[in-house]
Each structure stands twice: as C-alpha cells, then as structure tokens.
C-alpha cells in the first residue's frame with residue numbers, strides 16, 4: 001500500500017522534475033508559468049494533459065493543440081521516478097534514509113533531463129544538493145569524514161580524467177560524480193563509473209554504426225553517470241561480485 005502510494009506520488013513528482021530539468025538551465029522560473037506548456041506551440045497545457053504518463057499514452061505522443069511529436073523522454077522520466085520512489089520505499093520504508101535517497105535520485109533525474117536536453121548540469125541544482133545530502137548522510141550515519149572522502153573521490157576521479165583527456169566531460173560531471181560518491185561510497189562509485197563508461201561506449205558505438213554519430217559527436221555523459229549510479233545502488237551486490245571476479249580477478 002505504502003509502495004503503491006509512493007510510486008504514484010513519484011509519477012507526479014517525475015513530471016515536476018521534467019519541468020525543473022527543462023527550465024533551470026535556461027534560467028526560467030520553475031513556478032511561473034505554473035503550468036507546463038507545449039515546447040513547440042507554447043500552448044498552456046490543460047489539467048488533462050498534466051496527468052503523468054496517461055496523457056502521453058492517450059494523445060499517442062502528440063501535442064493536442066499543434067500535433068507536434070512530444071519527446072518520449074517526459075513519460076519515461078515520470079515512469080522512472082515512480083519506479084525509483086516505489087523501490088526506495090520497498091527497501092527502506094518511509095524513513096529518513098528513504099527520504100535522503102529520494103532526494104538524491106530526484107537530483108539525478110533532473111540531471112538526466114537537463115544534460116540530455118542542453119548538455120548542461122545546472123549548478124543551481126547540484127551545489128545545494130551536495131551540501132544538503134552531505135549534511136543528511138552525516139546526520140544519518142555520523143561518518144562525516146568518510147562521507148567527505150567519498151564525495152571528494154568522486155570529484156577527483158572526473159577532474160583527473162578531464163585533465164588527462166582535455167575535454168569530453170565537463171565541470172558539471174565533477175559535481176555530479178561527487179554526489180554519486182556520496183551516495184554509493186568511493187568503492188561502489190568506481191564500479192558505477194566503469195558501468196557508465198561501458199554504457200557510453202556501447203551506445204556511442206551503436207550510434208556510430210547507425211551513422212547517427214561520429215567519433216567527434218558530443219554525447220552528454222551525465223545521464224550515463226546517473227543511470228549507472230541508479231543501477232549500482234539497487235544491484236550493488238551482484239555488481240561487486242562481477243567487478244571483483246572479472247575486473248580484479250579476485
């Protein structure tokens with residue numbers, strides 16, 4: 001019952017996260033206009049259009065007013081948020097820990113939307129999130145120094161890669177991976193990073209095969225980091241096993 005309620009609540013929050021991810025990077029207010037509008041005809045959406053996922057399904061993925069195709073990213077983000085919220089409550093219940101994880105994953109989802117759409121990870125979201133989540137984990141587990149090490153290791157890893165490769169990843173990825181380090185701890189953060197690179201090269205290779213990308217095409221890395229962190233968080237044990245066995249040979 002609690003899980004189902006939270007999952008439905010997550011669908012609604014998911015559509016809010018879409019709005020945050022789409023508006024913050026271009027400096028628009030997230031409260032005014034209060035209602036979402038169609039990105040192509042700017043028509044303000046009615047109450048019917050605001051029902052998560054279902055409105056997309058009923059309108060067959062098209063705007064009711066101008067008929068333009070609506071990106072499937074939006075309902076996917078809503079479903080993802082609903083699923084993640086439900087899963088967190090399944091594992092942690094309605095606890096302070098569950099609330100903290102809910103906040104971290106909401107931030108990761110906003111990052112997916114804005115990095116995918118604008119190749120930008122907004123500091124206005126990341127910096128407050130880092131401070132808030134650091135204090136939250138500190139209060140929850142009391143290992144202030146350890147959390148600081150986890151956070152820094154995430155940031156240092158990306159910084160080193162940027163310095164070594166001169167490009168590819170941006171400053172936003174540094175803060176994003178710091179948050180992931182905080183969430184997972186430095187060991188699992190490394191696992192998550194390997195997973196993100198694997199996903200990135202698989203999809204990059206696929207796009208190149210389909211001739212939709214070249215070696216030079218900039219592919220935002222934030223969504224890979226975020227999705228990999230999500231997978232690592234929920235499947236930590238089997239992933240650690242795989243990591244030790246095949247990558248480290250233990």
Ligand SMILES: [Zn+2]
Nearest residue numbers: 038041063066
């Ligand atoms: Zn429209």
